Amino acid sequence: MARIPLEDNFDDVINKAQRGWKITDAELAKRAEVSLEELAAIKAGKPLDAVLRRVARHLRLSAEALEELAHKRWYPQQPVFPRGFAAFNTRYGDMTVNSYLVWDPRDRMAAAFDTGASAEGMLDLVAAEGLALRYIFLTHTHEDHVADLARLANESKAEVWASEREPADLPGAKVFKENVHFHLGALAIKTLFTFGHSPGLTTYYVTGLSWPLAVVGDSLFAASMGGSPNHFAEQHRNNKEKILRLPRDTVLACGHGPLTTIEQERHHNPFIAR
Numbered sequence: 001m002a003r004i005p006l007e008d009n010f011d012d013v014i015n016k017a018q019r020g021w022k023i024t025d026a027e028l029a030k031r032a033e034v035s036l037e038e039l040a041a042i043k044a045g046k047p048l049d050a051v052l053r054r055v056a057r058h059l060r061l062s063a064e065a066l067e068e069l070a071h072k073r074w075y076p077q078q079p080v081f082p083r084g085f086a087a088f089n090t091r092y093g094d095m096t097v098n099s100y101l102v103w104d105p106r107d108r109m110a111a112a113f114d115t116g117a118s119a120e121g122m123l124d125l126v127a128a129e130g131l132a133l134r135y136i137f138l139t140h141t142h143e144d145h146v147a148d149l150a151r152l153a154n155e156s157k158a159e160v161w162a163s164e165r166e167p168a169d170l171p172g173a174k175v176f177k178e179n180v181h182f183h184l185g186a187l188a189i190k191t192l193f194t195f196g197h198s199p200g201l202t203t204y205y206v207t208g209l210s211w212p213l214a215v216v217g218d219s220l221f222a223a224s225m226g227g228s229p230n231h232f233a234e235q236h237r238n239n240k241e242k243i244l245r246l247p248r249d250t251v252l253a254c255g256h257g258p259l260t261t262i263e264q265e266r267h268h269n270p271f272i273a274r
Helices: 010-021 025-032 036-043 049-058 063-070 120-129 149-156 232-243 262-268
Strands: 085-092 095-103 109-113 132-137 159-163 174-176 181-184 187-193 202-207 213-217 251-254
Touching: 010 036, 010 049, 010 063, 010 232, 025 036, 025 049, 036 049, 049 063, 063 262, 085 120, 095 120, 095 251, 109 181, 120 149, 132 149, 132 181, 187 232
Parallel strands: 109 132, 132 159, 159 174, 213 251
Antiparallel strands: 085 095, 095 109, 181 187, 187 202, 202 213
16 A cells, blocks of 8 residues: 555644644633744644644643654554455545455455445455455444445445444444454454544454554544544543553554554654653
8 A cells, every 4th residue: 555644734633632622722822821823823734843842731742742743753664464454545535544354364254344435445355365255344434434335235245333332324234332252263353432533433453463453443543533522532531541552562553544553653642642
């Protein structure tokens, strides 16, 4: 896959955190002891380091990671899976969205995570590798993540599964509770509810590949996280209590942007690093 840009710039992170914590411009400027003009400048994408560092503390962000992001000094080192894993990046309007495929190389049983804007590449790989797609797991049901669900389900005849908190709008789709385990040959897939960005946002923790894998949807991104105007605190808490407690070498397969790892995010994500 070609290098995928980070999902958010530093100003996106600031705006996302400010909306999430429900802090007005006037309140933030007063707390950080900066002018409204300086605050407006960084929120518009001007990397004023002194202002960034003052504002970061009051938005519960790492000043060092935010400054690093502002100056484009970091991009996640990409983990390599020799077999059993593929990522797909498709264009949806003015953005791109990711979907993923995992499989047991021996018995050729596979599971898909979301569809992105188009499942054509995924279907082509399933055919080329001689895989049997058994499951389609949805991280959440926002349109960019399920745009080609009907086609993928129809052509593969795979079971469609989603959180009981956010069922799929598709006849025959099934729902699961939290901490349910699915098995796919030597692979094990565990469901973790990491909602906030959406009511039933689910992370799938996959073991049995070369690296532990967490398909996180829009819970976390490289150097950022999923936003929510009304449930940001829930998203923030679920990320910390469920995703970040997984093994440090866990690969994060995000809904947008590049792959990353828990270890890297602990150092470079403004919402996480300290």
